[in-house]
Amino acid sequence: LASIFELGISAWFIMKGRHKLMAKRSIIVAAVFGLITSLFLVMTGDGSAYHVTQKQPMKLAAMEGLYEGQESAGLVAVGMLTPGKEYDDDTDPYVFKIEIPKLLSLLGYRDANAFVPGVKDLVEGYEYTNKDGKVFKDISVEEKIKKGKTAIGALADFRNAQEAGDDAAAETYRATLEENFKYFGYGYLNDPKSVIPNVPLTFYSFHIMVALGFLFILIFVMSIFFVYKDSLEKRKWFLWVMLLSIPLAYIASQAGWIVAELGRQPWVIQDVLPTVAAVSQIDASSVQITFWLFAVIFTGLAIAEIKILLRQIKIGPKDLEGGK
Template identity: 35%
Template sequence: MELDIVALSRFQFALTALYHFLFVPLTLGLSVLLAIMETVYVMTGRQVWRQMTKFWGVLFGINFAIGVATGIVMEFQFGMNWSYYSYYVGDIFGAPLAIEGLMAFFLEATFVGLFFFGWDKLSKVGHLLVTWCVALGTNFSALWILVANGFMQNPVGSALNPQTMRMEITSFFDVVFNPVAQAKFVHTVSAGYVCASIFVLGVSAWYMLKGRHLEIAKRSMTVAASFGLAAALSVVVLGDESGYLTTENQKMKLAAIEAMWKTEPAPAAFTAFGFPDQQARETHFAVHIPWVMGLIGTRSLTTEIPGIDKLEQQAEMRIRDGIKAFDALMQIRAAPTPEAVPAELTTSFEELGHELGYALLLKRYVDDPRQATDAQIAQAARDTIPHVPTLFWSFRVMVGLGMFFIVLTGTFFWLSARRHLDKYPLLLKIAVIAIPLPWIAIEAGWIVAEIGRQPWVIEGVLPTAMAVSSLGASTVLTTLVGFAVLYTALIVVEMTLMIRAIQKGPEPDDEPEAELISETLVPAAE
C-alpha cells in the first residue's frame, strides 16, 4: 500500500496540535483564575486566598511547562513538513508567530518565573501585578496564534506577487483585525476559561467529598462557578458570532456542519440529529428544528444558506475561472521584464486572480491546470467537500457539552450563593466526573475548525496537497510515531505530577494573617 505524504503530514500535524491543545486551555483559564484569587488576597489580607493562589499556581506551572515542551515542535513543522506553505505565505504567517514568540511568550515566561520565586521578594501589590502580567502574556500568546490561524481561515490583507509567486502583506492592520481571527480569539479564550473553571470545580468537589481542605475548596468552587458561568455563557454568544462569520467566509464548512446537501428555502432548519451519508448525499433519520439555522447563520428570515450541491457547482465554476487566472499568470511570468507584460494580461489577472487557488486544486491530478479534463475539474470540485459526518458529530458534541457546562456552573453558582455547596454529594460527584469533558469539547471544536477548512491549508488560496514538503513518506511516518510516543509520555508525566500535587493538597503558608496580627497586638498594647 502506497503511503500518502499529504495524509501523513496532515495526520502528524493534527496529532501534535491535538496533544498541544490539551495544555493550552487550562493555561489560559488558570492564569486568570490565579489573578482573581490573588486580587482577593491583596484586598482582604486573608491567608487562605494566598494558599489558594499558591496551590492552583503549582498546577498551572506543571501544565505550563509541559505545554511549552509540546508547543515548540509545532512551529518547526511549518519549515520541515510544510515547506511550500512556508514559502508561499511565510511573509504573512510568520509575522504574528514572530510577535507571539518575541513579545507574548517572553512576557509570559519571564513573569511566570517571578510568580513562583517572588512571593517573599516582592510586595503584595508587586506580586499581584506579576500574576496579572502572567495572565496577560498567556492571552497575548493565544491572540497572535489565532491571528495566524484566522488568516488561514479568511486570508485578508495580502496579495500574490506574480514574479516571486509568494503572498505578500498589503495591510498588516487587516491581518491583525481580521474579523474571523478576532472571533476565534475570544471564542477560544472563553473556552479555555470554561476548561479551567470546570477543572477547579471538579478538584475542589473531590476535596469536599474527601472532607479535606474545606476552606480552600469552598472558596475555589465559588470563584470557579462564578467565573465559569460567565465564560460558558460568553462561549455561546461568541460561538454564534463565529458561526455567522463562517456563513460569510466558509460556506462549505457551514453546509457540512449541518449536513445540508440541498439548498433549503430561507430560513433554513437546524438538524438536531441524524446520520449523514456522504456517499448517498443524504442524512438518515434527520430531526429538524425549523428556522433555527437560518436565524443563527444569517440572522435573518430571508437570506438563503446554500447547500453542498450548490456550493460544489459554484466551486466548479470557480475552478474554470481559476484556470483563466493561471493562464494569465503563466504568461505574465514568461514575459522578459515586468514592463513587457501586456496591459490586458495584467487586467485579466487582477480580475480573476482571487480564483487562482481553485485552479491549483487541479495540481493533484494534472501538472498544468490548463490541460485538465472536465472529469478532473468535476473531481476537484468534489474535493472541496470536507468529511461531513466528522464535522456534523464534532459540532454537536461541542455544542451539547457547552450547554452542559452552563447548567453545571449555574447550579454550583446557585449553591454557592446559598452556601449549600456541601449539601448534595451527588452533584459533587458529577463535578468530579466532568473534569475531562471541557477537553473533549475543545478538541471537537478544533476538529470542526480545521477539518472544515479542507481541502485548503489557506481557504481559497492554497490547497493542502500543494503545501507539503518533498519528504519521503517513511520519514514522515517515522517522526509521526516518534511524536506519538514522546507526547504520550509527556501526557503521562503531566497526569502523574498533577495527581500527586492534588493528592498532596495545599501547603500551609507561614505568613501570618493581617487579622491575626491585629488581634494579638491590640491586647498587648493595652
C-alpha cells in the same frame, strides 16, 4: 477547561471530606469565571457564525448537515445524519432532527428569511431569489476549477512575459489573472467533490462541542446555587457530575479543533491555497522521524504532567504547608 477542571478537583476534595472550605471557595471562583467566559463565548459565537457563513459556506453546510439549500433555514439542535448520504442523491440527510426555526439564516445573514446554500448548491452552483426579492447565487465548483486553472496559467504567462520584457503581453496576462484570481486555488483541484469536507465528523463534532458548552453553563449555575444554599455536600450525584465533567471539557476542546481544521478542508487559505498544493517537498522518512520524535517527547511529558497533577491533588493544599 480550567474552570471545569477546578470544579472537578474541588468536588473530589468534598467527597473525600478534605479541605471543604477551600473547595467551596474554589468552586465559587471557578464557576463564576467559567460562567462569565462561557456567556462571552456564546455572544462571540454569533460573530463566528456570521464569519463562517460569509467566508466558509461549505464548512457551515457541513456543520449543520445541510445538503439542500433552504430559505429561513433552522439551526439543528439535535439530530442524526443518515449513514452513507451522498450530496447528490435523494436520500433524506437526517434520520431525525430537532431544529430551532429560522435561526441558521438569522445567525448567518442577519436575516431570518435568508437563503442558506447547502452542500449540493455549493458544488453545483445556485441562484435563488427569496420572497423579499434578494438574490443569492454562486457558480459551480466545476466552473471555479476552470477559472482557477486559467488564473494559474495566466500567472505563469505573466512571469514569462515579464522575463521576456514584453510589457503589453504581461499586462494582458495580469488582467486575466486579476479577473480569475478569486478562484485561483480551485485551479489545483480536479474533482468538484473534493471541496466537500467530512460532513458526518464535522456535524457531530460541532454539535458535541455546542451541547457540552451549554452543559458546562448549567453546571456552573448549579454549582453557584448549591454552594450559596450550603447544600453541595448533600448532592453526591452532582459532585460526581462535576468530577466526571473533567474529561468532557477536553472532549469539547478537541471537538472544536476538529470542526475548525476538518471543516475548512480542502483549504489552507480559503479559495486560494488548497492543502494539496501546500505540501512541502520533504522526504517521507524525514517527516516520520520528526513525527515519532515529537510523539515520544510529548507523550513522556504528558505522562509526567499527569503524575505530578495526581500527586499534588492527593497531597492537597494545606498538607503542602505541613497541615491537615
